[in-house]
Amino acid sequence: AQKVTQAQTEISVVEKEDVTLDCVYETRDTTYYLFWYKQPPSGELVFLIRRNSFDEQNEISGRYSWNFQKSTSSFNFTITASQVVDSAVYFCALSVAGGTSYGKLTFGQGTILTVHP
Amino acid sequence: EAQVTQNPRYLITVTGKKLTVTCSQNMNHEYMSWYRQDPGLGLRQIYYSMNVEVTDKGDVPEGYKVSRKEKRNFPLILESPSPNQTSLYFCASKLSGTSGRNEQFFGPGTRLTVL
Numbered sequence: 001a002q003k004v005t006q007a008q009t010e011i012s013v014v015e016k017e018d019v020t021l022d023c024v025y026e027t028r029d030t031t032y033y034l035f036w037y038k039q040p041p042s043g044e045l046v047f048l049i050r051r052n053s054f055d056e057q058n059e060i061s062g063r064y065s066w067n068f069q070k071s072t073s074s075f076n077f078t079i080t081a082s083q084v085v086d087s088a089v090y091f092c093a094l095s096v097a098g099g100t101s102y103g104k105l106t107f108g109q110g111t112i113l114t115v116h117p
Numbered sequence: 118e119a120q121v122t123q124n125p126r127y128l129i130t131v132t133g134k135k136l137t138v139t140c141s142q143n144m145n146h147e148y149m150s151w152y153r154q155d156p157g158l159g160l161r162q163i164y165y166s167m168n169v170e171v172t173d174k175g176d177v178p179e180g181y182k183v184s185r186k187e188k189r190n191f192p193l194i195l196e197s198p199s200p201n202q203t204s205l206y207f208c209a210s211k212l213s214g215t216s217g218r219n220e221q222f223f224g225p226g227t228r229l230t231v232l
Binding site: 004009037043044050093103104105107108109110 | 148150152157159161162165175176205207211213219220221222223225226228
């Protein structure tokens with residue numbers, strides 16, 4: 001079975017601060033995929049990124065960056081120079097390649113990020 | 118526009134009154150699923166469907182039914198809703214259920230309150 005843990009329930013920062021959201025995962029599968037989703041106050045789920053288990057290259061997209069480390073089973077998400085519009089709930093999720101999970105996304109509990117002006 | 122639609126977006130009902138939440142996708146995806154979101158628990162899968170007429174239970178199926186008679190539609194049925202089914206529900210679809218790599222597309226969510 002798969003498990004995703006986001007230990008930070010809530011984070012509060014002031015605008016322009018950098019913030020890192022932690023994600024730790026558990027799986028026995030050797031091929032898996034990790035995702036981050038953003039849920040703004042309006043409620044929809046916005047896809048941010050997908051990483052494959054065999055690609056540990058870190059990724060940067062504007063103010064967003066992701067650090068994938070298989071050795072620690074972590075897939076952390078950093079927002080640089082946070083803005084009020086970054087306030088949202090962020091979910092980390094895991095999917096494995098086939099097997100009995102059949103495409104299921106296993107989500108972490110979510111981290112509520114509040115960015116104050 | 119490629120999308121997953123859900124209806125209704127908001128629903129308040131009473132215990133025991135049967136209801137259906139519809140879900141439709143226009144991307145010709147084989148795989149569709151339902152999730153519920155509860156505070157502190159993230160999203161949990163209720164049911165999924167690999168293709169037409171193929172459905173199976175997810176992690177929290179009790180009290181729910183689904184059907185997949187057409188590829189584009191995957192309704193969620195609560196035959197006798199109870200207050201513990203008050204939640205935010207998401208329908209999702211992806212190209213194939215046998216690959217974990219495909220991104221899942223989520224609907225806008227249905228906020229259900231059972232009194």
